[in-house]
Amino acid sequence: MCIPPVDEPPAPHFALLKKLAQRHGLSDLSMGMSADFEQAIALGATYVRIGTALFVERGQ
Numbered sequence: 001m002c003i004p005p006v007d008e009p010p011a012p013h014f015a016l017l018k019k020l021a022q023r024h025g026l027s028d029l030s031m032g033m034s035a036d037f038e039q040a041i042a043l044g045a046t047y048v049r050i051g052t053a054l055f056v057e058r059g060q
Contacts, residue, residue: 002031
């Protein structure tokens with residue numbers, strides 16, 4: 001699973017995880033959340049976490 005740092009662009013982290021997964025023969029990639037799931041899917045994510053995209057943020 002890859003959740004990139006908040007203060008960095010997510011794409012390089014997703015690309016690195018994809019590269020590592022390919023190197024080790026892994027077919028499933030869990031990466032991306034509501035704010036960046038589209039980039040994660042574009043870079044090969046097979047699982048994403050999209051809670052706040054479907055529901056309201058906590059505390060509201």
